[in-house]
Amino acid sequence: MIFWKLFFNSNKKTRLEKNTDSQNILLIRNLNNKNKIYNIYLSTTKNINLYELEKLCDSVGWVKRPLKKVKIALENSFLTISLFYYNENKKKLIGFARVTSDNSFNATIWDVVIHPDFQGQGLGKELMKQVIKKLRIYDISTITLFADPQVIKFYRHLGFIIDPDGVKGMFWYPL
Amino acid sequence: MIFWKLFFNSNKKTRLEKNTDSQNILLIRNLNNKNKIYNIYLSTTKNINLYELEKLCDSVGWVKRPLKKVKIALENSFLTISLFYYNENKKKLIGFARVTSDNSFNATIWDVVIHPDFQGQGLGKELMKQVIKKLRIYDISTITLFADPQVIKFYRHLGFIIDPDGVKGMFWYPL
Numbered sequence: 001m002i003f004w005k006l007f008f009n010s011n012k013k014t015r016l017e018k019n020t021d022s023q024n025i026l027l028i029r030n031l032n033n034k035n036k037i038y039n040i041y042l043s044t045t046k047n048i049n050l051y052e053l054e055k056l057c058d059s060v061g062w063v064k065r066p067l068k069k070v071k072i073a074l075e076n077s078f079l080t081i082s083l084f085y086y087n088e089n090k091k092k093l094i095g096f097a098r099v100t101s102d103n104s105f106n107a108t109i110w111d112v113v114i115h116p117d118f119q120g121q122g123l124g125k126e127l128m129k130q131v132i133k134k135l136r137i138y139d140i141s142t143i144t145l146f147a148d149p150q151v152i153k154f155y156r157h158l159g160f161i162i163d164p165d166g167v168k169g170m171f172w173y174p175l
Numbered sequence: 176m177i178f179w180k181l182f183f184n185s186n187k188k189t190r191l192e193k194n195t196d197s198q199n200i201l202l203i204r205n206l207n208n209k210n211k212i213y214n215i216y217l218s219t220t221k222n223i224n225l226y227e228l229e230k231l232c233d234s235v236g237w238v239k240r241p242l243k244k245v246k247i248a249l250e251n252s253f254l255t256i257s258l259f260y261y262n263e264n265k266k267k268l269i270g271f272a273r274v275t276s277d278n279s280f281n282a283t284i285w286d287v288v289i290h291p292d293f294q295g296q297g298l299g300k301e302l303m304k305q306v307i308k309k310l311r312i313y314d315i316s317t318i319t320l321f322a323d324p325q326v327i328k329f330y331r332h333l334g335f336i337i338d339p340d341g342v343k344g345m346f347w348y349p350l
Contacts, residue, residue: 073281105240108275108319136349147343161347167321168324171318
């Protein structure tokens with residue numbers, strides 16, 4: 001296996017790794033979870049196992065969605081970010097977020113999820129910081145999302161603002 | 176000029192026209208504006224004159240944006256809709272809206288604008304109805320936007336809801 005490591009510009013000791021299927025994989029954390037050590041990796045590849053993603057969304061109680069539609073949504077997202085660890089060489093998906101964007105001015109973040117077993121350890125924060133960092137590379141300056149009441153505080157801590165200058169998020173649903 | 180007309184399925188008498196550069200153009204209104212008759216057309220072509228678009232955005236007092244970034248934004252929008260009339264065979268842009276989307280679940284509407292000379296005559300409403308109609312063809316059911324305080328009422332009349340179930344629109348801006 002061709003395998004190289006590179007120190008990444010960050011406060012934490014992180015590494016950019018490249019494996020055989022040329023996905024960029026970043027080690028973001030060595031996590032001690034219930035006396036087990038997990039190496040948590042981040043990847044922006046869109047080659048995501050849809051069943052794993054469904055299982056992850058199911059773990060936080062989200063409504064089931066047709067896999068066909070999920071596939072289209074991933075393909076047409078500007079950015080997808082996955083968090084995972086390896087278990088016997090198999091990726092175990094524990095976090096996810098995706099972004100729609102015009103690649104220029106605006107981006108909207110959707111489907112932010114961390115598996116309940118891995119919540120409360122700063123992984124959501126790290127995930128969001130990486131999303132913002134990647135969007136800023138494209139000079140996208142209006143980064144938006146729609147937050148459920150229970151996660152508004154979480155996003156506030158990351159610098160997100162509710163209704164700036166009275167701008168309101170609005171939704172249209174089919175009847 | 177190859178030119179054909181077709182009656183469109185709508186309450187109003189509208190026509191789908193196709194011109195030589197194979198853009199779909201829809202006549203949406205015969206407008207009497209200051210004793211002059213305007214045939215107002217709608218098109219979803221992305222072949223938009225960036226200077227015309229800039230002029231239109233300028234007419235409603237929006238901040239100037241780099242044309243290079245506008246071009247990228249249009250290219251990466253899921254949908255762009257223009258309203259215009261012809262003046263001596265030249266298109267005069269009087270309305271615009273664009274949408275980012277994952278082509279599956281969600282869409283976000285940006286840059287909705289009607290030229291001040293043509294406001295108050297239902298064109299904004301017609302523009303938005305066409306946006307929603309086109310998104311529904313793709314079975315996109317979460318249609319979102321961020322509304323300035325002065326247009327919240329306009330979107331409410333179109334069926335848009337503020338903060339459903341306490342979901343809040345949030346923004347992150349670079350410092």
